Amino acid sequence: MINICLIYSVIFLFFSVSLFLTGLNFLVTDLVYFIELNLISLNSSSIVMVLLLDWMSLFFMSFVLFISSMVIYYSSEYMHGDLKLNRFINLICLFVLSMMLLIISPNLISILLGWDGLGLVSYCLVIYYQNVKSSSAGMLTAISNRVGDVAILMSIAWMMNYGSWNYIFYLSCMKNDYSMKFISFLVVLAALTKSAQIPFSSWLPAAMAAPTPVSSLVHSSTLVTAGVYLVIRFFNCFNETLLFLLLFLGCFTMFMAGLGANFEFDLKKIIALSTLSQLGLMMSIIALGEPILGFFHLLTHALFKALLFMCAGCMIHSLMDCQDIRYMGSMSVFMPLTCSLFNVSNLALSGMPFLAGFYSKDLILEVVSLSYLNIFMYFIFFISTGLTFSYTIRLLFFTVFGNLNFYSLNLIKDDGFVMMKGMMGLIFLVIFGGSALSWLMFPFPYFISLPLLMKCLTLMVILLGGWLGYYVSQLEIGSSSLFLGNMKSSLFLSLMWNMPFLSTYFLNYPTLFLGNFYFKYLDQGWFEYAGSQNLYNNLMFNSSFMLKFSKLSLKIFMMMTLFWVIFLVFYYF
Missing domain, CATH: 1.20.5 (Single alpha-helices involved in coiled-coils or other helix-helix interfaces)
Structure with a gap:
């Protein structure tokens, strides 16, 4: 089975490199290809499959395939001994192919095929372990995403007014048409469900019931990014009211997820909430009129988030499937290489200078400072950035630097050689990928002119967030709480403002x-x-x-x- 995983991994890696080089050529020469494939021709009727190839779709496919190749190679050891490993690898390949179909589709019908393919295969992967918890999580995931599927179906029905489902031809010229306004609202609704924005956020942490390699793939470049990619593609037809709604929901999702991650103790759920926070950031900056910048953060985020989940999987694997960070600690002594990769990816997530996340995150915050934006949204942006570093420091404190609270007799060590090679394939891009992408994607750099105080504001909130994360960790170690033992407040925040209850029991x-x-x-x-x-x-x-x-x-x-x-x-x- 390791040989099959290796074959799939090599094939995906080859196609990833090929697509990246092709995308680079398209970017430099400003090429866009529409490929029409005539599937069925009967009398005067024909069914034509349309593919859109431009630098954006090629780059995104390249990143998806590269991360998938590393994850499949990583899975060969992580899932070793699983009786259904063959089915697992096939499901992952179906997942990736559904994402490919969605990326290269300028047509709503083929988008629906990829969209529903993602929903169906994600349900199969979430319920992979077939217990009560994974079953309920899979059902919550499937039902939440069905709302978006219905929105896409309704937008397909409304697109019949134009005589074709190739939406890309009508985005700008039909922007003020009533039908296009309604279609754009339905597309935003679909994107909110797939990218787990408020009020559809509860399924994302619940989907952690899936195996960790699946979480690495889902949260980096496939399922949750489909909504963001759809919003980028449809951006030209959005009116100002819809963009303001998207900005509002994106900002609150970012704030809610960042606050909830500071009170969570499940390792995978903390990383899932950090994904939710970054998705809110992407939606917000797209709503401010910067879709290319949102796409840039989408690509850089995919790299370090995949590595973050793979490192978390190594830790969980060595700790006999324990995911509670309160049992961890001193991992740097037992697993130095894994912890090094974990630290680098965490710092990239926080926006540490000259790592992948810095180039997109710092630029986003400076563009926000330069934008015409009200003070409330402005503070939400910067507070959420501070909370990101806060939960990162808290996570590192509990896992890497704190005291070990696991069994005194244990076998915690860096023994997964295949898993290590899978992670080492990503670490170089986590370090150098952001700078390389910024040089490629922005031939003319952004000119940001800000006062010294606003220029240093990002650094100030990050340092303040780091201090807050350390302070909260010290309080929790001392059996206290930030809210002086008020369990209801802590549960309210860690449960994302009771959103799982609102999505299920309500x-x-x-x-x-x-x-x-x-x-x-x-x-x-x-x-x-x-x-x-x-x-x-x-x-x-x-x-x-x-x-x-x-x-x-x-x-x-x-x-x-x-x-x-x-x-x-x-x-x-």
Whole structure:
């Protein structure tokens, strides 16, 4: 099975390098290719498959394939001993192919095929371990994403007004048309569900029930980035009201996820909430009118987030599937190489200068400082950036630098040679990828002219966030809490402002309560008494009455004859 994983990994890596070099050529020469494939031609009707190849789609496919090749190679050891490893690898390949179809589609029908393919395969991967927790998480994921699928279906129906589903031809010229406004609203709704923005955020941490290699793939470059990519493609048809709504929801998602990650103790859920925070950042900067900058952060984020999950998988693997960070600590002593990679990817996430995340994140914050934006949104941006470094420091404190709280007899060590090679393939891009991409994607650099205080504001909030993360960690080690032992406040924040309950119990309880009421008082109550039971009693009474006539027919006939004779006698005499 390792050989199959290696073959898939090499094939994906080859195509990744080829697509990157092709995308570089397209970027330099400013090329865009539309490829029309005539699938079926019957009389005067034909079904044509349209593919869009430009530098953006080629770069994105290259990154998806590169991360997928590393993840598949990593999975060969992480999932070693799994009886269904063949099925797992095939599901991952289907997942990647669905994402490919979505990326190169300028047509809403083929986008729906890739979109639904992602939803179906993600459900199969989330329920992979087949227990109660993964089943409920998979159902929450599937049902949340169905809202977006319905929105895409409705936008397909509205696109019939234009005579073609190739949306890319109508974005600018039909911008002020009522139908295009409605289609753009539906596309934003679909993107909010797939990228887990408020109010659809609860499925993203729940999807951590999937195996860690799946989480690495989902949270870096495939499932959650599909919504962001769709918003970038449809950006030209959005009006100002829709962009403001997107900005508002993106900012609050970023803030909510950053705050929740500071009170979470599950290692994978902390990283999942950090993904949610970065997705909010991407949506916000796209809503401010910078889709290329959002795409730049999308690519750099994919690199260090994939590595972050792979390092977390190594730790969980060595700690006998323990994911609680309170049991970890002193990992740098036992797993020095894994912790080095973990630290680098965490610092890249925080925006450490000259790592991959710095080039996109710092530029985004400076563009926000330069934008015409209200003070509330401005502070939400910078507070969320500080919270990012806060939960990063807290995570490093509990896992790498704190005291070991695991079993005294353990076998924690860097022994996964294949997993290490998979992670080492990503570390160079985490360090150098941001600078290389910034030189390639922006031939003319952004000119940012800010006062000294605003220029240093990013550094100030990051340092303040780091101090806050260290302070919160010290309080939690001392069996205290930031809210002085108020468990309800901590649970409220770690549960993302009770959003999982709002997404599940809030929707399920009224329906189940009304169903129980109907069943108890109507279906088995008055409807039963006045309806079926009453009808049954009447039919039984009438049939038994008629049965007496049929059984005593001769007696009744003679008696009726006698009555008739008596009647005649009295009538005539």
